[in-house]
Amino acid sequence: MNNLIFTLQQTLKEHSDETTKKSTQHFFKETIKCYGIKSATVQNICKEFYKEIKHKSKDEIFELCDVLWNSDYIEESFIACHWTYNVRKQYTKDDIILFEKWIGTNINNWASCDTFCNHTVGTLVEMFPEHISVLKQWTKSDNRWMRRAAAVSLIVPAKKGLFLKDIFEIADKLLVDKDDMVQKGYGWMLKVSCQKHEQEIFDYVIENKAIMPRTALRYAIEKMPADLKKLAMDK
Numbered sequence: 001m002n003n004l005i006f007t008l009q010q011t012l013k014e015h016s017d018e019t020t021k022k023s024t025q026h027f028f029k030e031t032i033k034c035y036g037i038k039s040a041t042v043q044n045i046c047k048e049f050y051k052e053i054k055h056k057s058k059d060e061i062f063e064l065c066d067v068l069w070n071s072d073y074i075e076e077s078f079i080a081c082h083w084t085y086n087v088r089k090q091y092t093k094d095d096i097i098l099f100e101k102w103i104g105t106n107i108n109n110w111a112s113c114d115t116f117c118n119h120t121v122g123t124l125v126e127m128f129p130e131h132i133s134v135l136k137q138w139t140k141s142d143n144r145w146m147r148r149a150a151a152v153s154l155i156v157p158a159k160k161g162l163f164l165k166d167i168f169e170i171a172d173k174l175l176v177d178k179d180d181m182v183q184k185g186y187g188w189m190l191k192v193s194c195q196k197h198e199q200e201i202f203d204y205v206i207e208n209k210a211i212m213p214r215t216a217l218r219y220a221i222e223k224m225p226a227d228l229k230k231l232a233m234d235k
Contacts, residue, residue, distance in 0.1 A: 005067050008049050012075055015041055024074070028109050034074045046079045050086060058090040062098060069106040077112040085119045093128045100134065107145045110181055114152050121153040125163075132166045139173035147174060148185035158189055161196030168204060175208060180215055187219025194223055205232050 012035045021036025037045075053061055065080035080102075099121055107113045125131045138150035150170055157163050167189055174186040194201040205212065205220050209232060212220075221232045 004049065004052060005064060008045070008079070009071070009076070011045055011049075012037060012042075012073070015045070027111070030109055032074050032109055033072045037075050039078075042075050042078055043082075046082050049079070050083060053083070054086070058087045061087055066098075066102075069102050072106075072108075074109065074112060077106070078115055081112070081115045081120060084116070085123070088120070088123050091124050091127055093131075095124060096128075096131050096134055099124065100138075103138075103149045104141070104143055104146055107149075109145075110148070110184075113145045113148055114155075117149045117153040118155045121149065122156040125153060126157055129163075132163060136166075136170060136173065139170060144179045144181055147177060147179070147182045150174065151182070151186040151189040154189055155192050158192040159195060161193075164193060164197055164200065167193050171204070175216075176211055176213070178213075180213075183213045183216040184219055187216035190216075190220035191222050194220070198224065198228075202228050202232065 015037045016035040017038075018036060020038055021034055024034050024036060025032055053064065061083055065084050068076040068080040068083075099116075102116065103113070103121075107116065125135065135150045135153055138146045141147055151174060154163055154167055154170070158167060171186050171190060174182055177183060177186075190201050190204070201220065202224060205217060209217055217232065221229045224232070
């Protein structure tokens with residue numbers, strides 16, 4: 001297992017590129033630890049190495065993912081996200097404990113947060129809807145990525161029209177959050193919910209627009225018809 005991680009990391013280093021490394025940093029306000037590899041190449045490396053571990057148990061794969069998360073390299077975090085999602089059919093209710101640990105301890109940028117939460121956490125919540133209560137607890141965290149995770153974990157379920165009542169509850173809890181990463185996260189959640197519940201989302205925005213940060217509001221109404229967007233933006 002250790003040899004596999006070492007070989008994977010050496011392969012990533014071999015594909016690193018200084019120009020890509022600099023361009024990657026432009027997407028983040030935070031300083032990101034990265035090799036500088038284009039996403040398509042990371043995906044290919046991810047798939048190739050997964051062939052060597054796909055026969056292993058979920059717990060063994062999660063152990064490998066834990067090592068990748070702890071390296072702090074964004075490319076390794078993406079691989080951890082994909083490997084974790086690959087074993088989604090084996091998820092159990094208690095996996096939320098490990099997932100929460102990774103969000104609270106290892107995630108330090110919006111890309112890793114969204115990649116992990118959109119797919120892995122979102123799938124777990126659909127499988128075990130009682131975990132919605134855990135997402136609501138995350139809204140109280142001092143950790144900005146935990147608060148963002150509370151919203152972006154519902155992106156895929158929201159596309160299906162699921163959990164509308166809970167989406168409004170989470171939006172309420174994050175409504176006046178001062179962090180722009182959190183504002184964009186719950187605004188995105190509302191925008192996606194709009195695909196199935198346009199009128200409900202519009203009514204929510206109108207009801208709260210006096211206190212909703214403009215960043216969150218713009219995200220929430222982005223896909224609405226022009227006339228509704230105008231009404232929402234009018235002061």
